[in-house]
Structure formats: structure tokens, C-alpha cells
Amino acid sequence: MGLRFTRRSRAALPAALAACLAVLASGCVPGTDGSGAPQGAAGTGSASVPDPAKAGNVTLTVWDQEVRGGTNAEIEQLNAEFQEKYPNVRIKRVSRSFDDLKTTLKLALSGTNPPDVVQANQGYSDMVSFVQAGMLTPLDNYAGIYEWNTRYPSTLLNLNRVSTDGRKFGTGRLYGISQTGEFVGLYYNKKVLAEAGLQPPKTWQEFTDSLAVLKDKGELPIQLGNLDQWPAIHTFGVVQDHFGAAESRDTVLGRGDGFDNARTKDAAATLTDWMKNGYLPKDVNGLGYDDANKKFASGEGAYLMTGTWMQADLKKPLGDDLGIMAPPPATAGGKPATTGGQGLSWAITSRSSHPEVAAAYLDFITSEHAADVMTENGVLPAVPGKAAEAVDPASPDGQMIAAWRQLNAADGLVPYLDYSTPTFYDTVSASLQDLLAGKASPDEFAAALQKDYGAFMEKQSKAGS
Structure with a gap:
């Protein structure tokens, strides 16, 4: 989830993904070049599909962060089905929150008994760091064996690539695939909204105008809990994307103008104004992410800016009262933009004793059948399957799938800001807490982000010269 998300070779991502989704029935353009990869599965010289049934008794230790309702349910179902298909394989699942996983994963990978499969956040701080330390197995050959290069468009696979010199993400060898x-x-x-005399906004101006109306009606306009620090990254990202999605994407990918600019300051000023006007909770920095979501689900708050990983949890209590859209564009019918891409990467550790069984597991949980299981549990697959076509378009799940397609068709997905540098997650999360608390001005906020980003870009430039 930034959370994903974000670690991507990206200017062409949404357009290419939209084209792939449109012709999914006939297959996507191959996207695995396999450059620099050894021949055969895991360098063994064999190109045959591994058969887990012939691996003997295997315990596959899997670390994931799919702890929420829909994602937990689909993983539990797929794990049970995989073990039923291969009775000799036992999946030992270790499920942790995103925060816990991010904190403990590196230690687990370097320990005496590392897991076989892990979910690793893309970008410099996690995936690139793990590759540099030799902790993950390249998957290029498995991608060829299992035809992941035709299941996924190349631009999606590229989000899980790291260059051979270990300096860049979005290019090079494949180190994971996302569900x-x-x-x-x-x-x-x-x-x-209806009780306040409002309709779902069609433009950004309609959205921002509705905030004052809701406040006057005694409603909390936007629910947000930032005790965990990372949620505000997503809220800020949505606002910054409104002021310049293409420029934000280029910056995350290391080819833009950074953060000391008008769009960053304007987005920061917007959040500051929302706090001053009472459009956000007064205790925003003291309210937990899950608690804020529960408050929204119980009717406290008109809007909530969060990821689609919360879909099932919100849909259960709210039912048909729940709506979701891509953040509205500047003009009615215009192209939407928001933070997003694909979920955390599923990777095979370099010290796994069962890499071929692990690869079969990755293939199983990302198959077309798995996509249908995800859809049935209210989870958005990276590449929707047949089940998505049967979803009621007026339902929350139908709205989510439609927005996903709209964003990809509009080239409107922007990588998560924390991908920008190895330390940017800490920098932007702390800076946003200061901004929301009134301890930093928009100018000071932009300067803090630029200091981190500029230092990393300078380091990258010197390393490449």
C-alpha cells in the first residue's frame, strides 16, 4: 500500500495497463525480458514447470500483511486451496500489519530461519535494499515458465524490477509479482451527503465546495486518522496529484522537479486550510488509521480518502450507503488522477529451501482463478478476471472496478510518494504530522521534503558518473 505502492517505471504504466485490460481475453504484450537471468528455473537449467507434488513434505513459511477483511479472506481461501491441491505442502502463514511487516521484515530476512515467501514494499527503502543485500531471488525465469509475462503487461512487471547494479527500481531483473x-x-x-442536500461530486471544485456545506450541517467533512503517520501521505498525495499528477509521477521516478515547487506548497496549504476550517478531525494526529475507518463506517464523516484495500471492511457495515470514486477531476468528464498502482510485491527469499514450491505458490495466488476469488471478496485484482464482469456496476465493488479502469485509461495513477528515496517514508510522514499540527508552514514542509529528495538525487548522480 505504498503502500504501496510506489517504485515504478511509470510514465507509460497506466496507458499500457488500460490497453492490456481492454484486450485481456486475447493476452497482453510479453513483458519479461529476462536480461541477465540464468537459464531455467532458478538457474537449474530446466525450463519445465515445477511440480510441488514431487517436492516431498514441505513447510512453506509465508509472511504477508493481508490482515484486513477482504484480503485476509481471499488469502485464507487460496492458501487452503493450494494445500488441498498439494497435500504434501503446509503453508505456515505469518500475518502482520503493514507497519509491523515494514519494521521486522529485514531482520527476519537476515535471521537464521528466514521465510520462503514475503510481501515486500516496492521502492528504495525495502525492495531495492533487500536486493542490494542479496535477500531476494530473481524471478525472471519463473515469469517465463508460468507465463507471467503474458498474464501481466510489462509495465506492471516493471514495478517489481531492480536494476542489475541495485541502484534503481522499475528496470532490470524481476523480484516479485503483485496480486x-x-x-x-x-x-x-x-x-x-443526501441528508446535507449534496450529490457525489463530479469535479474537484464541487468536492471542495461541499466541505463547507457539510461543516455547516454539523457533519465532519473528511475523516482521517494519522496516528500511524502514513495515512496522511495518501491524503496529501491525492491533493498534490490534483495540482500536477504527471509532474508528481516524474519526481517519484527521479526525473522530475522535486518538491520545492508550487504544487507541493499548494497541496500543503490545502491541508492546512482543511485543518483550520474544521474539515478534518481536530485530533487527526492522535487518531489511529483503523479507528478513523471505523468511525467513517459508523457514519462519522462524509468522505474518506484511503486505498481500495479497505473496500471489504467499509462495505460490510455501510452496505449500499458506501460509494467510491476516483478523486474528481478539475472539469466534469475530465481525466482523473490519484495515488495508486498495485499492491505489495510477493517475493521469494534467496535462502528459501523450496524456491520452486514458492514459485508455484506465487503463480497460484496470482492466477485468473485467484483474481476471481479476490473479486468475490471485494478485493481489486491487478488484472481483473471474469468475475469482475458480473459485478453490479452500481454497487461499491462495481464502482471500484470502474474507477480502476478509468484511472488506467486516463494515465492517472501516480506512484506512492514514499518510493522517492530510501528515507522518504520517514521524512514525509514526520513532515505531514508537523504540517497538520500547525508546526510547519507549507514552505517549510516543501523544503523538508526537497532536502531529502535533493540529497538522494545528488548521490544517485555521483554514483552514475
């Missing part, structure tokens, strides 16, 4: 698509959407409570 889910995701985007930070604008969730809304239909009942709350």
Missing part, C-alpha cells in the same frame, strides 16, 4: 491493484479513492457516505 492486487489499488488506488487511493474518494470514499463517500451516500446517506450523509
Whole structure:
């Protein structure tokens, strides 16, 4: 989830993904070049599909962060099905929150008994760091054996690549594949809006105008809990994307103008104004992410900006009162943009005793059948399957799938800001807490982000010269 998300070779990502989704039935353009990869599965010289049934008794230790309702349910179902298909394989699942996984994973990978399969956050701080330390197995040959290069468009696979010199993400060898698509959407409570005499906004101006109306009606306009620090990254990203999605994408990918600019300051000023006007909770920095989501699900708040990984949890209590859209564009019918891409990468550790069984597991949980299981549990697959076509378009799940397709067709997905440098997650999360607390001005906020980003870009430039 930034959360994903974000670690991507990206200017061409959404357009290419949209084209791939449109012709999914006939297959996507191959996307695995396999450059520099050894021949055969895991360098063994064999190109045959591994058969886990012939591996003997195997315990496959899997670390994931799919702890929420829909994602937990689909993983539990797929794990049970995999073990039923291969009775000799036992999956030992270690499920942790995103925060816990991010904190403990590196230690686990370097320990005496590392897991076989892990979910690793893309970008410099996690995936690139793990590759540099030799902790992950390249998957280029498995991608060829299992035809992941035709299941996924190349631009999606590229999000999980690291260059051979270990300096860049988005290019080079493949180190993981992702199950889910995701985007930070604008969730809304239909009942709350209706009682305030409002309709779901069609433009950004309609959205921002509705905030004052809701406040006057005694409603909390936007629910947000930032005690965990990372949630505000997503909210800020949505606002910054409104002021310049293409420029934000280029910056995350290391080819833009950084953060000391008008769009960063304007987005920061917008959040500051929302706090001053009472459009956000007063205790925003003291309210946990899960608690804020529960408050929204119970009717406290008209809007919630969060990722589609929350879909099942919100849909269960709100039912048909739940709505979701891509953040509205500047003009009605215009192209939407938001933070998003795909979920955390599933990777095979370099010290796994069962890499071929692990590869078969990755293939199973990302198959077309798995996509249908995800859809049935309210989870957005990276590449939707047949089950997505049967979803009621007026339902929350139908709205989510439609918004995913709209964003990809509009080239509107922007990588998560924390991908920008190895230390940017800490920098932007702390800076946003200061901004929301009134301890930093928009100018000071932009300067803090630029200091981190500029230092890393300078280091990258010197390393490449």
C-alpha cells in the first residue's frame, strides 16, 4: 500500500495497463525480458514447470500483511486451496500489519530461519535494499515458465524490477509479482451527503465546495486518522496529484522537479486550510488509521480518502450507503488522477529451501482463478478476471472496478510518494504530522521534503558518473 505502492517505471504504466485490460481475453504484450537471468528455473537449467507434488513434505513459511477483511479472506481461501491441491505442502502463514511487516521484515530476512515467501514494499527503502543485500531471488525465469509475462503487461512487471547494479527500481531483473491493484479513492457516505442536500461530486471544485456545506450541517467533512503517520501521505498525495499528477509521477521516478515547487506548497496549504476550517478531525494526529475507518463506517464523516484495500471492511457495515470514486477531476468528464498502482510485491527469499514450491505458490495466488476469488471478496485484482464482469456496476465493488479502469485509461495513477528515496517514508510522514499540527508552514514542509529528495538525487548522480 505504498503502500504501496510506489517504485515504478511509470510514465507509460497506466496507458499500457488500460490497453492490456481492454484486450485481456486475447493476452497482453510479453513483458519479461529476462536480461541477465540464468537459464531455467532458478538457474537449474530446466525450463519445465515445477511440480510441488514431487517436492516431498514441505513447510512453506509465508509472511504477508493481508490482515484486513477482504484480503485476509481471499488469502485464507487460496492458501487452503493450494494445500488441498498439494497435500504434501503446509503453508505456515505469518500475518502482520503493514507497519509491523515494514519494521521486522529485514531482520527476519537476515535471521537464521528466514521465510520462503514475503510481501515486500516496492521502492528504495525495502525492495531495492533487500536486493542490494542479496535477500531476494530473481524471478525472471519463473515469469517465463508460468507465463507471467503474458498474464501481466510489462509495465506492471516493471514495478517489481531492480536494476542489475541495485541502484534503481522499475528496470532490470524481476523480484516479485503483485496480486492486487489499488488506488487511493474518494470514499463517500451516500446517506450523509443526501441528508446535507449534496450529490457525489463530479469535479474537484464541487468536492471542495461541499466541505463547507457539510461543516455547516454539523457533519465532519473528511475523516482521517494519522496516528500511524502514513495515512496522511495518501491524503496529501491525492491533493498534490490534483495540482500536477504527471509532474508528481516524474519526481517519484527521479526525473522530475522535486518538491520545492508550487504544487507541493499548494497541496500543503490545502491541508492546512482543511485543518483550520474544521474539515478534518481536530485530533487527526492522535487518531489511529483503523479507528478513523471505523468511525467513517459508523457514519462519522462524509468522505474518506484511503486505498481500495479497505473496500471489504467499509462495505460490510455501510452496505449500499458506501460509494467510491476516483478523486474528481478539475472539469466534469475530465481525466482523473490519484495515488495508486498495485499492491505489495510477493517475493521469494534467496535462502528459501523450496524456491520452486514458492514459485508455484506465487503463480497460484496470482492466477485468473485467484483474481476471481479476490473479486468475490471485494478485493481489486491487478488484472481483473471474469468475475469482475458480473459485478453490479452500481454497487461499491462495481464502482471500484470502474474507477480502476478509468484511472488506467486516463494515465492517472501516480506512484506512492514514499518510493522517492530510501528515507522518504520517514521524512514525509514526520513532515505531514508537523504540517497538520500547525508546526510547519507549507514552505517549510516543501523544503523538508526537497532536502531529502535533493540529497538522494545528488548521490544517485555521483554514483552514475
